[in-house]
Amino acid sequence: MKIEHKIILSNVFNFALILLTGLFAIQNLNAVLTKLRFIEIADDLNANFLEMRISEKNYFLYGNAGTLLEIKDKIKTAESSIENAKNDIVRAVGAGSLSRLRSYLKDYSEMVDMVIEFPSRDMRTEAMLRTAGKTLREFSETTTRLERERMNTIIARSKEVMRYAFWGVLVMAILVSHFISQKILSSLRSIEKMTTTISQGDFRKIEESRSKDEFGSLINAINVMSEELSHREEEIIQSRKLASLGILTAGVAHELTNPLNNISMMAQNFTEYYDSLGREDRIGLMTKVERETERIQEIVKDLLDFSKPKEANLQEADINSVIARTMKLVQNMLDISNITTKLGLDEGLPGIYLDEHQIQQVLVNLITNAVQAMSLGGMLFIGTRPGRRGDSIEITVKDSGRGIPPEFLPHIFDPFFSTKGDGGTGLGLSVSYGIIKNHRGDIRVESKPGVGTTFTIELPVNNN
Amino acid sequence: MDRYRVMIIDDEKIVGDMAKMSLEREGYLVETFLNGEPALARLKEERFDVVVTDLKMKGVDGMEVLRTVKELYPDTKVIMITAFANLDTAIEALRGDVHDFFPKPVKIRELKVSIERALGSR
Known part of the structure; x- marks a missing residue:
């Protein structure tokens, strides 16, 4: 699957999760609002019922028939309130509770009518009226209390759902972004490795692309390019x-x-x-x-x-001793030209397999070139040290001569290329290059006109 | 009658020596130089009738010798010799108003004929 698709998919998933949570929250909010409206109505009714009960008590204490009419008024008010808020009540507590409320109110109303019609203030009538009033009020208050509790439950539940949804989206986003960035990084790393191999001139190692995402097509493109480059390189x-x-x-x-x-x-x-x-x-x-x-x-x-470079006759040798013996060959030339020589030979280098005669030839060539590039009284440095690759050693020949112009640098190892006019055949460096390559080594040059030239030879330790 | 003066410039000493050996026997006054700078210095002191110069030399090369000679003495004839016997250098040299062009190895007898003709056509 393409990375783009993966990102889209995860976004769709997160979006759906957020949408669901939102819908859930709206629904809960609506439920809470309904409950609240009911509680408001119920509180009014409760207050109303309380007043009825007080009037009822006054009637029995003082026997004032006017109070019964007050109760009737209040019952009417309560009935019309219930009628007005009918829908809200049904929505909040259901039709069953509504009809029960109505029937309790009706019972109470009938009891009041009966007392108005037969105003006997005996204990039985009083008890019946009181029971009806008490039932009405208890039912109403219990319902209100339950609804309040339910509302709290809904709020607590939605708080919890919100929290889970938040963590869900967060974890999902972190996981997906981590996964995708890991995938991108690992693909980039493999591509980097591949291009490094190509830049080192190895066109054969073409990694088979496994993924079908953008990186897969990129790797394919690089493979095609690498193949093309390999053809070009042959040309x-x-x-x-x-x-x-x-x-x-x-x-x-x-x-x-x-x-x-x-x-x-x-x-x-x-x-x-x-x-x-x-x-x-x-x-x-x-x-x-x-x-x-x-x-x-x-x-x-x-x-x-x-x-036809002669087959190198490789024998294990200590490079520092080879250099010391070479210096004896060139000492006379150095003395005549009044050149100060400085040696920087690293002790404890591993022995390497080389053809001493050939390596001496290379060193003599380099030293001769250095001497010819310097006027009287120049400075020549010859050093050895472990190579950068770890399994090689490096020999440096550095002069303080006039240097090589940058435009000549690419040609100095070409046969018959010479900057010395009559002085040289132009084969010295070319032959040296052949010898070093024959030792599976490398020879490089750095030069700054007016400052000097440094030749670096790198010879592998395990070249046998 | 004044003897004709011939100058030979070539970084190979033997070329000058052999040309001089042969030309002196014909009665020319010959001077040889191994490179351009002293030859040009000498030309500023004195006129030569014919200058035979190698084309490719370190420092002042044959083309520069030709230019200087033509500046100083438009009448003096210049003959080029070169180890590179390829057509391009020959064309370049001839375009620059040289009298004749000899690839190495030089036939001395032909060189002498060329010099005689150069002096005759003046």
């Missing part, structure tokens, strides 16, 4: 390979053309002026030809190193 890798091949070819062509041109020009002059050249000149030219072929050989060797 990008393909075009990058081609671009890399293009750079490689252009680089090889340029690197080889110069020494070939030199050999060609020397050979042309050697042939052209053979007779006029002295022995020394001829030997000099041929020596230079030899040197140029060596230059070509060097380029070809670098190229082979680059294109």
Whole structure:
């Protein structure tokens, strides 16, 4: 079910509950009002009946016939009150009670008529009249009292119902909002996990969407996007390979053309002026030809190193010792350039499997680059520490050199990319990159022009 | 008669050396430079009849040499050499009023013919 539908359903439920409670409250209120109206009428009647009884008592005490007529008047008043409030009384106490009241009043009225007609003031007549009056008044008062009690019960009951309804709506709202927010949060979490995986370039792990709600469709959309991205990535890798091949070819062509041109020009002059050249000149030219072929050989060797990285011969080693041995190789270069070196080697790093010769080659490359980027008197820092991933170690090579312009940064690991002009073949970093990748590690660069460059190598601890 | 002055600029020393070796035997006065800056400084001191320059160099490159030469001495001929033998650079260079364009490896005999023609057409 869609979350939207769930929210609507819970709202409908709460609305119905509130509506029911409201209807119940109105009904109770109406009942209370009816009872109240009855009690008002009954109070009037009771007062009326009380006066009748007082008049009745006066009659028996003083024998004044006028008082009997007063009683008749009061009975009439009571009858007309009952007649007027007939409907309200029926509604409050029912038709049975009304007819009983009427019959008690009638009995009393008849008793009064009888006394008026035969004004004997004997004990029997007196007792009968008194009994009729007493019955009338007791009935009326009892009914009133009962109705008052009933009214209180209704008020107490509706108070209770209101309270339950309030808690019901509250609990329902809390439960539903909690459930829905939990559902939204957990869905968001799974989607976040998914997008993180995708952003790390893993397009294969596509989580099967189970829910049929909005998040289900979102996950489906992300899956489609991920699939699309995976196709795109293949295309990008393909075009990058081609671009890399293009750079490689252009680089090889340029690197080889110069020494070939030199050999060609020397050979042309050697042939052209053979007779006029002295022995020394001829030997000099041929020596230079030899040197140029060596230059070509060097380029070809670098190229082979680059294109076919030798199988790394991994052996467990302590990275700090490898760095210490590498420093001996470059110490002379550092001294000549008057570079201050600072080492920050973390003790107690785990041993890692590496090809010491290859890692030394990488470090020498990085240190050479650093030295060339710094003027005399620069500062070089080499450090080791546990890697961010936990199962890796990090090697940092940091210089205070001129830095790499931001537009060059994406290309520095490309083969034949060099900022050094004649100074380099542009293969050093490219070869280093290959070696580190071969160790299943990672090499990153950060650089600020004018401040310096930091290379960070991350090597996994369990790469055997 | 004054000898013609030829300047060679190429960051490969052997190119200058070999061109000089051959051209001097033809009677030219040859000066060689390994990069653009000192060459331009020298050009400001003295006029050369022909400037042979590498196109791609660190710092002042062949195109800048061409512009400066044409500013200083509109009559001086410029010949380009380059290790990049692709059409785009050639077109760019020719558009910039160069006399001739040589991809490496350079045939010295053709270079000499080109220089002779440059001097003749002046």
